[in-house]
Each structure stands twice: as C-alpha cells, then as structure tokens.
Amino acid sequence: MDIKKRVELIKRNTVEIITEQELEKLLKEKKNPSVYLGTAITGRPHIGYYIWVLKLADFLKAGFKVKVLLADMHGALDNCPWEVLDKRYKYYSKVIKLMFESMKIDIKNLEFVTGSSFELDRDYFLDVMKMSTYASIHDCIKAASEVVKLGDNPRLSGAIYPIMQALDEEYLDVDVQYGGIDQRKIFVFARENLPKIGYKPRIEVMTPLIPGLIGKKMSASDEKSKVDLLDDEETVKKKINSAECVSGDIDNGILAFLKNVIMVLKEEQGEDFIVERPGKYGGNLEYSDYEEVEEDFKEKTLHPLDLKNAVSQEINAMLSIFRKNRAELLKLAKEAYS
C-alpha cells in the first residue's frame, strides 16, 4: 500500500489529527509504526465502541502495530468502584475481543495490554510524580473535564487521570494515540507535558462521537440511548425503532452509526447496504456508499422506518457472536454491573 493510500485510510472518518504533517512524515519513515487506543474500564460497552474497533482495523491495514489498552486503573480513577474493577475488567476483555472477532479483522498485529500490568511499575510512578510537579491542578482538571465524571467537588483521582494517560503513550512505546474527539483536551495535555519530562510528543488521531439513539451522546449510563452488546434481537429492533430519526433530518444517531460503522464494514466486505422494501413501496434500495443514503434520506426518498429496519438487521448480524456465548456473558455482565 502506498503512502497516500495509508494516509487516506487513517484519515477516513476522523475529525482531527494533531498533526497531519507529522502523521505523513511518520508513514514515510516507518513501515510499521504503532498506535494505541485506551478504553477505561467503567461503563458497560455498547455498539458505539464499534467505531474505534473499525478505525483500529484501518490502522492495522495501514501497517500499524495496534495496542488496545484495557485501562483498569483509569476506570478506577474515573469512579469505577474498586470492589468491581476486576469483574468489569473480565467483562471488558471478553467482549472487546469478541468485537474484533465479529468484524473478521486480521488481528495478527493487535495486542491487548492491561493498564495495571505496567502502570504500577516504579519508573512509571516516578514519572507520575515528575509530571505532577510541572502540571497545575487547573490544567489537569481542564484536560480531564470531557472524559472524567468530575462533579462539583472533584476527587484527586480525576486530576491524576490525564497525567497517566499522557505517560501511557511513552510506556506503551507508541507513535500515535487514537481516540474519540472527547479525548482532545487530554491529547493536547499529553503533547504539552511529555516533553517537560524529556519524552517526545505523540501524534493524536480523533474520530467523532456517535450521537445516542435518544439524546446527544451514546452513553453507557443511559440504557435507551444505546444498544448493548448483549441485547437480544427483539430489544435491538425495539430500541432502533424508538430512536430519534426525523424524516429528512440527517442529524441522528442511526445515520451516524450507519456512516461510521455499517458502511465502513460493508465497504470492507465488498457488499452493498440493502434496505428491504415491499414492491408496492418501490422495492429494495441498494447503497454502495454512505453519501447516497444521506442524499435519499434528505430528499425523503428513504423513509426512517425502512432505514431503521435495515439498520436493525445489520446490528443484529454484528451482534450474533455475542448470542453464541450469551449465558456466560450475561453472568459476567451481571457480576460487573449489578
């Protein structure tokens, strides 16, 4: 794959890269650079997580070594009770691996790393202390504000959070960190603070947040805003049917999920996205790229209900892997989140 194509692949569906020049330089210089994404062990994983699973697939195809950080310590710093941390970790590590499996991604160059496996090392804590002597509380809290549940009277843990996320870039020995745009302030904090203790700043890549089915953000803590990985077929259909999706208005979670997940997957598999419709309503619609769907939806050629039915089918197909191990997964989920 030539450099132009590798750059395009990484940039696809991103909202910001700090900086694109550095990314291009990296790809020119290294055939196999490395990237990490951290997922804090907190709320219950939902289908919104597929956006980064697929983006990591792009990185893999572009020749990257990919590390998924199962950030147990960050989960604790962001209010996951210490008593259930290990149980949530078990659930996370299980379902996230299944997400990759369900996408049929070649994971030869994918590695899972647990935060506590290196963040409790002597040198790491020494660096936490070092960075804490340069970073003001004000800047730490500002950095954490979009990611950590801080409340009116923030705990100290919320201020330590961005320091450790910055250090993870160094200790995971990566060239790039990738995450949602909600991570932007922490990414900028990392770029500013790593050099103060003698480490190089990393390239930061960001994808959009997918809006919730209801409400602004697909949130782990709002059941109706999201489809859970363990939802059964009927529940998926019901949730998608109840989603906010006004005819002609493209600003909704259904289209966002279609764009950032389903259509990416369809393109990978060389398949079209098919909206089934009875002949009397015009028959099936077939889409090979997202722009056409959006166009039809805007012009009301594509009705929300038909779109929802098609999206439900796709999601149910994606989630079939979780239904094979359903009893075990439900047990793990219950221990972690009851």
Next chain:
Amino acid sequence: MDIKKRVELIKRNTVEIITEQELEKLLKEKKNPSVYLGTAITGRPHIGYYIWVLKLADFLKAGFKVKVLLADMHGALDNCPWEVLDKRYKYYSKVIKLMFESMKIDIKNLEFVTGSSFELDRDYFLDVMKMSTYASIHDCIKAASEVVKLGDNPRLSGAIYPIMQALDEEYLDVDVQYGGIDQRKIFVFARENLPKIGYKPRIEVMTPLIPGLIGKKMSASDEKSKVDLLDDEETVKKKINSAECVSGDIDNGILAFLKNVIMVLKEEQGEDFIVERPGKYGGNLEYSDYEEVEEDFKEKTLHPLDLKNAVSQEINAMLSIFRKNRAELLKLAKEAYS
C-alpha cells in the same frame, strides 16, 4: 520507666496530641511502640531541626522504636528540583545523622528510612490511587497548605503530597507520627483518609515551631532568620546578636530555642544553663529550669545581651561536630544548594 513517666516524656514541650487518650492506651498496651518523623528533602537544615531531634530522643527514652523518614519524594513534590534531589538527599542524610551524634543520643532503636525505598512500590502507588478516589482536590490542597509551597496556581504534586504522607504512616508500620504543628492539617487528613482504604488511623504528636531569629518562623529560605548547621563561631555570634530580642518581652526566637532545645539538653545532661556575667554586673547566673530564665528575663534581671552571649556559646558547642568535617560538608552543601 512507668507509664505515667513515659506519657509525660512524650508530652513534654508538645502543643497537641491527637489523641492523648489513644497515646496513653498505646503505652499501656505496648512496651515498644513505634513512631516516625518525616523530613522532606527541601530547604537547607538549620538549628531549628534540633527540636525534633530532641523530641525523638524523648520517644527513644520512652521505649519507642523511632524511624526518621528522609522524604526525598516529598522534597520533589514540594518544589525541590529533580536535578538536585539526590545531592540534597546526600546532604540531609549526612547532617541529620550528625545532629543525633552531637546530642549523644542512644540510637540503638533509631532507623533512617529513605522515602523512595518504599514509596515507589507497586502496592504503595495502588494505594495512592485508591486514596485519590476518596479525597477531594479541595481537601488535599487544604491539608497541604501550611507545609507545601503552593502559590497561586498549585501544581498537582502539592495535592499528592498529603496522600503520600498519610500512606507513609501505614507503610512505615508505625503507631505514631510526630511533627511540627505546621503538619496539623496533614495529620488530620491522614486520620480521616487512612480508614477509607482500610487502614487504622494513627496517633499524631506535635511540637511548636520555633520563631525565627528575625521574623515569625525559622525558615530555611531566609538566611538571617536562622543559624545554619555549618555557620562558623563568629557567624553564630553575629546572627544571635542581631536577633530580635527586646528586654522584658519573652516572645522571641532566642528564648524559644532555649526552652525547646538547650534546656532539654541541659536537663538530659544534668547540667545548669549558665549565663556568664562580669562580677560588676552581678556575676554568673545559673538556671536549672527554663521557667526561671523566663521569669528573670521578664523582670529584666537578665539582660538580652547576656542571654544572647550564653545562647551563642551553647549553640557553638552543639555545632562543634559539624566543624570537624567542615570542608566535606561545605562541599556537599554547595552541590545541593548553589
């Protein structure tokens, strides 16, 4: 030594004990309890440090095992530059050991511990994170406010400081922490926060701060307010002679040092404090306890100049040990504080 006498010895010259009941219970239950004092590796040690050297001698006599924590990490958290930390550590460990030697204290049950020797352990950092999920930034900063140089825009390190001081009580496995009254807020923070992560609160013992020769506090950063351990005889005389000490007014650093250090030492050695005076001014004065000195000073029977001369002599006697190794110590001090 009976319990009553042990309690009295610990209480001598203290300003507060949290709580006295717990201390008495401890002494009843344990023949050899343990105590620690931490000294953060920051400013250059001065003669004010003798107050805790002597108080630790009281603990030793009362049957305690005593640990002196040479708190290098705390020094760094309180603005000691990382580049000179090791050099300051070398100076601290050298002169503080000499302070004990100069007092001829039986140090069989005294142990020096370096902060970084245990504070970088895995379990320790895990507990730092645990406590940080319970303690608010507001409470951490309030706790640190009398001890750490915070400024208008506090660094995160200043908030981590009291968390680590609380944990040191647990990790040093002591029954009591002892320090100056400026430590009070950190001590109270430790008592409140250790139980939140499953550890028992400790007993806290506090002695007063000795006022500076000039100004409110004997400060490492104000040369004229303090006598340095390496000052030569002439410099000691000059500084003491320039000290604020108004005839009849007992509120000054000279009398405070006499009370908390010199008279304690004299009592230990079974000697009187002697103020030499020419016969024509009434001849020598001899004191076996501090109250008599204070009384005479109040009534202006004892003139400030005579008091100062006697105190200079005593300090010079105490510091003679530092003059034996003067060249080496000056070299270490220069490396650490230039």
